[in-house]
Amino acid sequence: MNDTVIRLDNVWFRYEELSVLEDICLTIRDKDFLGIVGPNGSGKSTLLKLILGLLSPQQGTVEVFGTSPVEARLKIGYVPQFATFDRNFPINVLNTVLQGRLGKTRALFGYRREDREAAREALAEVEILDLEQRPLTALSGGQLQRVLIARALACNPEVLILDEPTAHIDPKVEEGVFELLKRFNERLTVLVVSHDVGFITRYINRVACLNRRLVCHPAAELTGKMIEELYGGPLKVVQHDTLIHGHD
Numbered sequence: 001m002n003d004t005v006i007r008l009d010n011v012w013f014r015y016e017e018l019s020v021l022e023d024i025c026l027t028i029r030d031k032d033f034l035g036i037v038g039p040n041g042s043g044k045s046t047l048l049k050l051i052l053g054l055l056s057p058q059q060g061t062v063e064v065f066g067t068s069p070v071e072a073r074l075k076i077g078y079v080p081q082f083a084t085f086d087r088n089f090p091i092n093v094l095n096t097v098l099q100g101r102l103g104k105t106r107a108l109f110g111y112r113r114e115d116r117e118a119a120r121e122a123l124a125e126v127e128i129l130d131l132e133q134r135p136l137t138a139l140s141g142g143q144l145q146r147v148l149i150a151r152a153l154a155c156n157p158e159v160l161i162l163d164e165p166t167a168h169i170d171p172k173v174e175e176g177v178f179e180l181l182k183r184f185n186e187r188l189t190v191l192v193v194s195h196d197v198g199f200i201t202r203y204i205n206r207v208a209c210l211n212r213r214l215v216c217h218p219a220a221e222l223t224g225k226m227i228e229e230l231y232g233g234p235l236k237v238v239q240h241d242t243l244i245h246g247h248d
Contacts (some may be wrong), residue, residue: 003030004066005159005189006051011060013046020046024060024214033185035200035219036193038210044193045081047210048163051191052078065158074103077152079162087136093147094132097122100154115154122150126180142173149180160184162192178203 006028013021020043028034038044049055050062053069064072077100097119098111105115123129126146136144145165152160162181166174174196181190182203194200201207201219209215 002066004028005030005032005064006191007061007063008047008050009061009063011050011057011062013043013050013055013057019212021050021057021214022212026208026214026216028189028191030189031185031187032206033182033190033204034192035197035204035207036191036210037195037197037200037207042211044210045163047214048078048161048191048193051161052076074155075158077155077157077160079148079152079160079165081163081167087139087144089136092133092135093123093128093139094119096136096147097132097150097154100151104155118156119150119154122153123147125153125184126150141169142176145169145173145177146180149177153184157188159189159191162190164193164195167195174199 004027006026008024008026011021011024012019024047036044036047046055050057051064051069053064053073056062062069065075094116098115100122101111101115101118105112120129120132123132126149128143128146128150131139131143131147136147139147149160149162149165152162160181165181166177169177178200181192184190192200192204197207204219207217207219209217
């Protein structure tokens with residue numbers, strides 16, 4: 001049985017004259033928990049856009065569940081970068097999570113009962129069902145991040161992709177988010193882009209080191225020397241108790 005979920009084969013991508021991704025080969029299997037790390041400008045967000053079908057490679061192929069990323073899009077839940085989300089938009093928690101049902105419901109005729117049930121189940125999974133009527137403006141950073149994860153879960157995806165999900169969150173809250181992701185990984189394939197290299201290796205089973213080209217390692221094999229080579233020099237390291245966080 002083929003358990004391949006996502007496959008990139010000899011993928012190249014450039015923006016005009018700027019080469020961003022070169023000869024990317026990556027296979028992601030069912031129930032993988034993959035961390036994608038690399039310095040700013042290394043192509044991490046571009047890689048996600050290729051998997052989501054928002055961009056197409058100039059060379060090579062991208063397959064999701066054996067078909068094109070566009071055709072498989074409803075099987076993917078996506079959590080965008082926290083900093084790009086407008087938390088001042090006048091909407092409450094439940095209606096934000098219901099947005100995750102778009103594409104799976106008759107939006108022109110309003111949300112159905114099953115949509116609301118799916119949204120509430122997602123809120124319960126991220127442990128904030130009691131906040132369903134609260135406006136986004138009244139949420140803490142950690143609560144808002146859980147709302148965005150619930151929105152991605154509301155479409156009942158088979159793959160969950162998160163772009164820097166804890167970049168602006170307190171370390172203790174960050175740990176809670178990753179404990180949730182580890183639990184979801186029991187039934188979902190999870191991809192997460194992160195700068196906290198040392199921290200995420202506690203949770204992921206593989207790490208993709210990206211700086212235009214990509215090398216994949218089992219998480220346990222990642223060393224300080226590999227990280228320095230990836231980032232092109234020594235890192236500033238911040239220690240939280242026994243956790244080491246690497247930042248470019």
